[in-house]
Amino acid sequence: MERRERIIASALQVVADGGLKGLTHRAVDRHANLAEGSTGNLFPRRDDLIHALLTHLGDRDKELFRQAEEVRVSAPHQVAALLTRGVQRMVAADNAALTRVRLAMMPANPSEAGEFYRGFLRNLERTLTRAGADDVEARSRAVMDYLDGVVFHALTIDPRPIDTDMTERVFLLLITE
Template identity: 35%
Template sequence: MSTPPAPPVPPALAAPASPRAALIADTAIALIAERGLRGLTHRAVDEAAGLPTGSTSNHARTRAALLAAALTRIAEREHADFRPLQEENPPLELLLEVTATGVHQALTDGLPLTLARLELALEATRRPELRTVYDRLGAGFRALAARLLARAGSAEPERDARGFVRWCEGVIFDSAAGAGHGHIPTPAELRAEAARYLAVLLGEPRS
């Protein structure tokens, strides 16, 4: 089986247009994580970021645009955790290590980012325009997972990527906001669980 070509990084994952754009998006993320979506307003972002009144409105004129900017920035920052996996022919060990490290980061130092993303995921179920952004960004991560799993020996990398992303998202939700929030798995626990999951995923017979 030939190795699939490297998936292009979605345009939305490009660097922000300016430091101010990044500051506005990062501040919006922090407010969502702290106060929920009800606490996110253009004025609140200006005040929390120490910017002149109207700065956020100039960057994102509508609430929908502000939500999209925050979601895109979350994807940029999360994507950075997986850049080492884009090396040529990464071994399965590297996939396991970076996955465990990335998930643990999402549940510890990166928890505010995770909580903001979960808030936006729920909001996307009610806002078609945000759903489009969320799905487009998610497709970029699944494409990367499919590429790596193909190199790890998957016969159906796209199918396996969907399953692997679901596993990661399930662990993150359970530990960040679900019934398992009282226990944050260690990197070693996450690595062992991912190894067991991938062993089944890559070795199971296809119907």
């Protein structure tokens, strides 16, 4: 792994484990098993490191959005199933750390968080329109609120696996009722 990628991966894990307050050059160096000062050579200021993390997450989001656009749904139950699979992916062991990083960074970086949210919302609105939903703007916001709540709850409060049947039913209700 290239040094820059190694530092970014370590920084993501540091934030996932200890929140944004724990993000220091020294903590990243320790996590990456690099000599002290290595992170500072590539990212002189903490803000440079935070910007690199946000860029990394943004690039990952764009790829996920691209993949989601390729999945064509034509019925509300398909949208509900797709959203449920998305929630499962966000809280799965291999993605939970990145999702925690996003949650930790959102309040500290509202402009980037807003860009992510608006992009997700636009994709959801297009998907609901294709699925024939009415009042797409209100339904999209309600779906996003529920999705955020399920993810937050799963990552912070309740370690049990997500009840996918119930989650899918609630998404379907939000889309159709």
